[in-house]
Amino acid sequence: MTRYLIRRVFFLIFVLWVVSILTFLIFVKLPPGNPAIRAAGRVQTPETIAAAEHAIGVDKPVWVQYWRFAKGLIPYPGLFLNRQVYFSWSNFEPVKTEIFGRLPVTIMLAVGAGVVWILIGIPIGIVSAIKRRTAVDRAGMLFALFGVSAPVFWLAYVLLFVFWFKLHWAPGSGIPIGQGVFEAALHGRFILPWITLALTYSAFYARIIRSSMIDTMYEDFIRTARAKGASERRVIMRHGLRVAITPIVTLFGIDLGYLLGGAIIVEKVFNLQGVGQLGIDSLSTNDFPAVMGVTVLAAVFIIVANLVVDVMYAFLDPRIRYS
Numbered sequence: 271m272t273r274y275l276i277r278r279v280f281f282l283i284f285v286l287w288v289v290s291i292l293t294f295l296i297f298v299k300l301p302p303g304n305p306a307i308r309a310a311g312r313v314q315t316p317e318t319i320a321a322a323e324h325a326i327g328v329d330k331p332v333w334v335q336y337w338r339f340a341k342g343l344i345p346y347p348g349l350f351l352n353r354q355v356y357f358s359w360s361n362f363e364p365v366k367t368e369i370f371g372r373l374p375v376t377i378m379l380a381v382g383a384g385v386v387w388i389l390i391g392i393p394i395g396i397v398s399a400i401k402r403r404t405a406v407d408r409a410g411m412l413f414a415l416f417g418v419s420a421p422v423f424w425l426a427y428v429l430l431f432v433f434w435f436k437l438h439w440a441p442g443s444g445i446p447i448g449q450g451v452f453e454a455a456l457h458g459r460f461i462l463p464w465i466t467l468a469l470t471y472s473a474f475y476a477r478i479i480r481s482s483m484i485d486t487m488y489e490d491f492i493r494t495a496r497a498k499g500a501s502e503r504r505v506i507m508r509h510g511l512r513v514a515i516t517p518i519v520t521l522f523g524i525d526l527g528y529l530l531g532g533a534i535i536v537e538k539v540f541n542l543q544g545v546g547q548l549g550i551d552s553l554s555t556n557d558f559p560a561v562m563g564v565t566v567l568a569a570v571f572i573i574v575a576n577l578v579v580d581v582m583y584a585f586l587d588p589r590i591r592y593s
């Protein structure tokens with residue numbers, strides 16, 4: 271197990287290195303051209319462009335530029351997203367300050383939505399699997415079909431129109447100035463964003479847990495547990511669900527890691543100042559250091575989530591053994 275984890279850690283470091291190279295090539299070296307021209311502003315002269323090239327380091331050899339960019343990704347205090355490289359071209363603020371200032375909003379959105387879709391999707395999947403081909407099963411799968419088919423941006427606007435504009439049951443979009451993230455959550459500012467994200471994900475999870483539970487309930491160890499006199503509830507929850515839930519662990523880790531990198535559409539529709547909206551705003555203003563910071567941070571979240579999922583697999587499914 272230890273050797274496996276060491277190999278996985280080195281592999282994930284390699285993946286992060288590849289992501290850093292691709293990010294560097296896409297946002298610095300490939301078209302639409304010299305980033306110093308964008309950094310120089312609207313009034314451009316050869317002198318201002320040359321000064322901008324020197325300031326952002328594009329007048330140096332390629333390998334020097336990449337190392338200057340890559341060493342800012344080292345996860346060590348003071349080096350990760352260092353201020354000398356990762357500063358915003360729009361407001362000249364450190365990218366780290368901007369990202370970490372918005373990160374609590376994204377964490378609250380992702381974690382809250384994750385809890386909601388787990389509480390909705392898993393019970394629907396279990397009930398549908400146990401009561402297969404009944405009205406309950408068909409109702410659960412209709413819910414899953416609707417959740418999978420409904421576009422997130424459409425669902426977000428529908429929820430806003432119905433529950434905020436018409437019924438006045440939920441607060442509108444955005445977080446009021448001076449209100450903290452936890453305070454906004456307590457006042458219901460995240461209810462509609464949570465439901466918007468959770469509906470689609472819970473639909474996927476319900477379908478997957480139903481299929482996995484149906485396959486698992488015919489395994490030999492399930493028949494053995496029943497032959498030993500275990501109650502049906504214990505057979506389902508203790509034996510069947512523990513094995514059937516392993517695909518959900520993989521999906522949840524990857525989905526949560528992805529959302530921690532920014533739920534772009536939901537943040538934009540509900541005007542939540544999160545990491546995803548920072549990435550979109552930075553793209554629209556050609557603020558590529560901020561875009562690079564958001565991209566790499568999202569990659570880190572996804573890579574770490576994959577590692578955590580691999581570790582949890584061994585504890586959830588006793589049939590899995592790592593050598």
